[in-house]
Amino acid sequence: MSDSMRDSPGTSPEAISISFPDVSSAGDADFVAALVDIVQVAYSEAEEGIFVPGYQRTNSAEVARLIRDGQLAVACLKEGMKPVGCIMVRIISPDRGNFGMLALDAAHRGGGVGRQLVLFAEGSCRDKGCTVMHLELLVPTTFNHGSKERMQAWYMRMGYRIVQLAQFGQGYPALAPLLAGPTEYRIFEKALA
Ligand SMILES: CC(C)(COP(=O)(O)OP(=O)(O)OC[C@H]1O[C@@H](n2cnc3c(N)ncnc32)[C@H](O)[C@@H]1OP(=O)(O)O)[C@@H](O)C(=O)NCCC(=O)NCCS
Known part of the structure; x- marks a missing residue:
């Protein structure tokens, strides 16, 4: 994100509604394509230099599956219900x-x-009984990645702490060969009060 964007007020949360879309949205090609585009554009910037050129963070099949499985929360502008953002949410263990x-x-x-x-x-x-929230951050170790540094600082301001350094290749064996260089795979957790 550029400093000029930091000066702009951005869109207020009051203008946005966040929900898990109805599973029928998985069959809405325009809705799915809009989300794929948002993720691709955001991650090409956020993961610049981490993966080999041409790497795609997601595709329409994955986004449709996540919607069908109730694992993709979508932010839409209340006016017109245009999708503007998303977050994948999963339960990975009972807690x-x-x-x-x-x-x-x-x-x-x-x-x-x-x-x-x-x-x-x-x-x-939390509503599903979880007491801990978990997230992963893939950070290159051979150069300073401004976007990853900013994300880490932001997650820490929200209460997340590094609990483990994991092997990216163990969790994502198919993606490991697409890494452009050495990385650290940082696992963060936060207690859900
Ligand atoms: C991550 C993302 C969804 C956040 O959206 P956003 O609307 O900017 O988020 P918010 O406005 O709620 O918060 C942004 C935070 O960054 C801070 N920030 C904004 N611009 C900044 C800048 N240029 N430098 C440093 N901090 C900045 C804000 O102060 C805010 O921190 P705060 O909540 O402690 O006040 C968005 O930046 C994005 O899509 N990024 C690209 C994809 C990405 O990086 N995904 C995560 C991969 S790990």
Whole structure:
């Protein structure tokens, strides 16, 4: 995110509604394509230099499956219900929730909607009985990645702490060969009060 965006107020959470879309949305090609585009654009910036050129963070089949499985919360503009962001939310063990694939259209960043998406994910997992929230951050070790540093500082401001350094290749064996260089796979957790 550029400093000029930081000066802009961004979109206020009051203008946005966040929910798990009805499973029928998985068959709405325009809705799915809009979300794929938001994630691709956000991650091409957020993971620049980490993966080999051409790497795609997601695709329409994955987004449709996540919607069908009730694992993708979507932020829509209340006016017109246009999708502008999303967050993947999963239960990974009886007491642990997890979020990932957090992305917001750049035109709507900086106003607190990203934080609302994280709070929504936490609330959803808390409602399902989770006591801990878990997230992963893939960080290159051979150069300073501004976007990852900013994300880590932001997660820590929201109460997340590093609990483990894991092997990215163990969790994602198919993706490991697509890494452009050495990385550290940081696992963060936060108690859900
Ligand atoms: C992550 C993302 C969804 C956050 O959305 P957002 O609307 O900017 O989020 P918010 O406005 O709620 O919060 C942004 C935070 O970054 C801070 N921030 C904004 N611009 C900044 C800048 N240029 N430098 C440093 N901090 C900045 C804000 O102060 C805010 O911190 P706070 O909540 O402690 O006040 C959005 O930036 C995005 O889509 N990024 C690309 C994808 C990505 O990085 N995903 C995560 C991969 S691990």
